[in-house]
Amino acid sequence: MTTGCIVAPLGFQAGSTYCGIKIAKDSLDLGIIFSAYPSTGAALFTTNQIYAAPVKLSRKIIQKGMGCVRAFVINSGNANACTGEQGYKDAAEMVSTAAACLKISEDELLIASTGIIGRPLPMEKITAGIQTAVNSLGNTQAHGDAMARAIMTTDTKQKSVAIRIKINGKEVSVGGIAKGAGMIAPNLATMLCFLTTDVSMPAELLSECLRNSAESSFNRITIDGHMSTNDTIAIIANGASGVTIAEKNNDLRTFQQGLDYVTSTLAKAIVMDGEGATKFVQIDVIGARSRNEATRIARSIADSPLVKTALNGEDPNWGRIVSAAGYAGVELDESKTTLYINDILIFAKGMPAQCDLNTLSASMKNKDIMIRLELGLGNYRDTVWTCDLSHEYVTINAEYHT
């Protein structure tokens, strides 16, 4: 997935380097995304009560800076999480060094870290790395690709996408990179996503767009239900395209659609790169009393180890799916419940349906699996994307040693 990159929108540069945080010398481990113009920004952070120093600091910065953001500085290989006061001081030093090198205010940049938990950041390496990354800033596809790799940990593929859309006759772009393979993989993961656009937009409106987009993308995926201490999604809008969106109008809707495309593409890429994943599974819950109830049921199915192992075994085990729906804490009516797997009706209004089991079994060999549960209770629906649970997942996570 390298159609377009984080520096596709006008006025953005990226620079990255190997500064020695990771052990493997050919791995990039520090990257900077920089807007040549004053810009607005918005960010969402993990809701985990145990959150890392860079999350704590970036939350403060975005409040203090009133939504003016011009740069992201990210390191991989060390999460700077569970590191106490020293961790917070190190994060602050990362900000001041980067601000000095980029010649911007300390209130105009956000930082993020991903990697091992509970170890101090190697600050000498970080300081040198920031200087090198700033010196390497550029806006080619190669710069964008390197930036996408610089934030990877257990990811097996870089995740980067951009889209060009027309607003009011003018071309604007949205670009994005993401990383993540377990919601948190041991001490070496986290979900990160950085977005850029050359639209100009007030920070509040941008923040609303980002929240909307995250709701329908990153908040709809689950690999193992384990939330990271470092999750961060952030966007910068620099106005370099000459297009300004200042109110809730058709232009904003067009922009939202473009942003949604970028975030859902990246979110799905994370699921497809899920630790040990062999299947990409879409779970649609239809006919719920509210979206929230649809979400809870879809998540309950997606997070069930029994459903995930059945998918891994390519078995259309509808009993596991229906019973996982049943314990989601939502009132159901079994006699109205209907289930399709890969568009084949298998459970109809509370009773097993007569279906062509050969066709169904054959369809389970597909990489993409569709599960559609109809509740018959109302008009709301939701979709969650997940992957299967494989021997490889156990191997990756049981054989990893701290």
Place this chain on the structure above:
Amino acid sequence: MTTGCIVAPLGFQAGSTYCGIKIAKDSLDLGIIFSAYPSTGAALFTTNQIYAAPVKLSRKIIQKGMGCVRAFVINSGNANACTGEQGYKDAAEMVSTAAACLKISEDELLIASTGIIGRPLPMEKITAGIQTAVNSLGNTQAHGDAMARAIMTTDTKQKSVAIRIKINGKEVSVGGIAKGAGMIAPNLATMLCFLTTDVSMPAELLSECLRNSAESSFNRITIDGHMSTNDTIAIIANGASGVTIAEKNNDLRTFQQGLDYVTSTLAKAIVMDGEGATKFVQIDVIGARSRNEATRIARSIADSPLVKTALNGEDPNWGRIVSAAGYAGVELDESKTTLYINDILIFAKGMPAQCDLNTLSASMKNKDIMIRLELGLGNYRDTVWTCDLSHEYVTINAEYHT
């Protein structure tokens, strides 16, 4: 675990048979527990919104019969779940056949089924099996052991225990059997527990004791977080010991302790027999603002696939434990959070602790693992028991085919 059995209390008999529901001919698949005297009973059922016909019917019976229960009739090999109206008729037929054979009222017996989902009960076999089981009723250890085996599905070990306690100078007994290896294992599991006692007790008081006991035993275990459609816990008290407990006094407390011993022994036996389990893990959360918050955090840790795979890999991965606590939806203060694994301090008030890693690593090879998380927020605590997530779990559940 065969110290004592379900017919240890006076005035109880058990009978079991192979009637042809299971494929393996040497497996028992139908059993009956019967009290020679009029008795009171109490039962708890799955809270899954998709619940099986026997659960639906037994719920009605216990309400209608005003807590008079003299018998349990249980089949394994077929759960009679997701079977629609026919399933309910079959359950009713199971009740009327058993009541006629046992010469008791249809309001005096509870039924339970466990096994494959979505297939009609083979009623001819069940009817014949009930007659055979009634003819084989007896009160020896062999009768009790056979009864424990008759309710097994994917279980590898029978789970049976009894305790003798003194109340008011007289000996009374509590016996129990249980089955379960996954909370629900595919189409072949469920958690069932049947208890007997020769104490006499009003149904309401008995029901309260059972709820208390379940709270501190079966409601404190999790193997894979997947709740069954058929879970049932039920007790009969027949008064054969001559001891009556009719109010909340010291005798009741003594009885409650005995019942708690039986239920927690059986609950732990289920975890130890968990699908693919190689570790028995106790998670203590201490210093919470409420018991509910302690429970939520303990469950969040217990159900994290990342924690479970680390335990399987015998790795003391404290980052996964602390971050799982962080997403339980409970407000935490990292700087007050402290973690012990196998009584070794590894995370102290928000910072990694200096500890003897060799000793810690060696202790991870134990079959029993203790995790103690101290929150420093209040005076409440809770304990949850779970097991690890192994390759064997994936094999059992991915290779099972419907």
